Amino acid sequence: MKKIILLIMGIIVIVGSAGAQQHNHSHSHGKVQAKGYAAMDDKGLLIPYEFERRAVGGNDLLVELEYCGICHSDVHDVFNDWGISSYPNIPGHEMIGKVVETGKNVTLFKVGDHVGLGAVVISCGECEKCKAGEEQYCTNPQTDEHGNMVSVAGYSNKTVVNEHFAIRIPDGAPLEKLGPIMCAGITVYSPLKALNIKQGDKLAVAGFGGLGHLAVQYAKAFGADVTVFDLTEDKRALAAELGAERYINVNNPTEMDNLGGSFDYIISTISSHYDVNQYLGMLKTHGEMVIVGLPARSEAPSVNILEMPFGTKISKWLMGGIPQTQEVMDFSVRNGIYPMVEVIPVQQVNEAIKNVKEGKVHFRYVIDLKTIK
Numbered sequence: 001m002k003k004i005i006l007l008i009m010g011i012i013v014i015v016g017s018a019g020a021q022q023h024n025h026s027h028s029h030g031k032v033q034a035k036g037y038a039a040m041d042d043k044g045l046l047i048p049y050e051f052e053r054r055a056v057g058g059n060d061l062l063v064e065l066e067y068c069g070i071c072h073s074d075v076h077d078v079f080n081d082w083g084i085s086s087y088p089n090i091p092g093h094e095m096i097g098k099v100v101e102t103g104k105n106v107t108l109f110k111v112g113d114h115v116g117l118g119a120v121v122i123s124c125g126e127c128e129k130c131k132a133g134e135e136q137y138c139t140n141p142q143t144d145e146h147g148n149m150v151s152v153a154g155y156s157n158k159t160v161v162n163e164h165f166a167i168r169i170p171d172g173a174p175l176e177k178l179g180p181i182m183c184a185g186i187t188v189y190s191p192l193k194a195l196n197i198k199q200g201d202k203l204a205v206a207g208f209g210g211l212g213h214l215a216v217q218y219a220k221a222f223g224a225d226v227t228v229f230d231l232t233e234d235k236r237a238l239a240a241e242l243g244a245e246r247y248i249n250v251n252n253p254t255e256m257d258n259l260g261g262s263f264d265y266i267i268s269t270i271s272s273h274y275d276v277n278q279y280l281g282m283l284k285t286h287g288e289m290v291i292v293g294l295p296a297r298s299e300a301p302s303v304n305i306l307e308m309p310f311g312t313k314i315s316k317w318l319m320g321g322i323p324q325t326q327e328v329m330d331f332s333v334r335n336g337i338y339p340m341v342e343v344i345p346v347q348q349v350n351e352a353i354k355n356v357k358e359g360k361v362h363f364r365y366v367i368d369l370k371t372i373k
């Protein structure tokens with residue numbers, strides 16, 4: 001299968017599977033046979049799909065995958081919303097699994113350990129970004145000896161990964177809730193940490209979905225005063241339940257009035273079109289708007305530099321590196337911060353994707369990968 005890493009708009013989308021050349025016990029010799037679900041074209045319909053992972057190398061783990069979250073990026077990806085997808089397309093980058101085999105040089109994990117795996121499963125290890133523990137921004141995309149990019153492809157039963165990219169799971173943590181920390185969690189935790197939020201800072205979370213509901217919980221843990229923006233009335237109570245001080249239904253015009261100059265920070269996790277200029281106007285002087293939501297190319301908002309208030313900043317973020325992903329995993333478990341999840345069998349994946357697209361999920365579907373037959 002074709003493998004590809006694409007660097008577009010600052011996001012790395014890694015899809016596909018890998019090939020390499022050693023052996024492992026469970027699958028005669030060479031490559032590991034895996035079963036997953038793939039979209040064959042941009043109609044986005046997922047069907048059962050068998051493919052090969054690379055053989056287990058010296059530094060690799062063979063991981064039997066157990067759970068994978070459905071991120072809105074998977075939806076953008078299978079429908080080619082960003083214009084960068086390749087097919088067959090096996091989505092999924094919020095994985096939890098169990099190590100069932102280790103390469104001879106592995107030191108960090110042993111058979112039976114549970115690990116988390118996100119979208120960052122390969123990097124050169126040598127560039128400035130990798131050395132700084134920001135592997136997601138690696139400037140030298142790697143290939144295996146077949147010239148193929150290594151895969152993520154989380155909607156599947158097995159994967160092979162270098163131990164460097166595996167996240168240790170604290171004992172006793174609820175496995176079915178941990179997958180989304182590998183993407184939704186780290187993607188909001190990383191900028192919130194960098195903003196160095198202090199007690200009482202005024203923070204807005206725009207878009208209250210998978211990423212947004214974790215952003216609210218981390219921001220509350222850091223002491224922020226949190227205002228949530230989303231489209232529907234039915235999420236108002238949930239925002240309060242997670243500790244948000246305020247909820248703004250953006251479809252209710254009176255609620256959007258008089259918010260000019262209100263916030264130190266805004267984090268936008270919005271997945272579709274919105275007026276970014278309206279949010280910039282809500283920042284205080286020297287305030288910052290953090291963009292993590294990545295709408296489809298046809299719906300991407302544009303910044304009007306004349307309307308943008310003087311003294312404000314905009315930044316754009318991509319997930320987080322491996323050390324910080326371990327940090328957010330440990331932080332989440334220590335503080336009991338988890339996504340609200342609905343676990344589904346893989347046979348319901350297409351219905352779930354449709355619901356994510358239509359905004360009908362509170363807040364993350366997680367596929368039970370043990371249901372892959």
Ligand code: NDP
Binds near residue numbers: 070209272319
């Ligand atoms: P979800 O669908 O779970 O959440 C998006 C939320 O935004 C929904 O609650 C949706 O409401 C809400 N929303 C949509 N339009 C508006 C609007 N105009 N104003 C306010 N709220 C709105 O998606 P995820 O949280 O999984 O992902 C969010 C985005 O982040 C996606 O674009 C995804 O691709 C991107 N992403 C980026 C990453 C990065 O590294 N930068 C990493 C992971 C994801 P409703 O449900 O009612 O439609």
Ligand code: ZN
Binds near residue numbers: 071073074183184
């Ligand atoms: Zn994601």
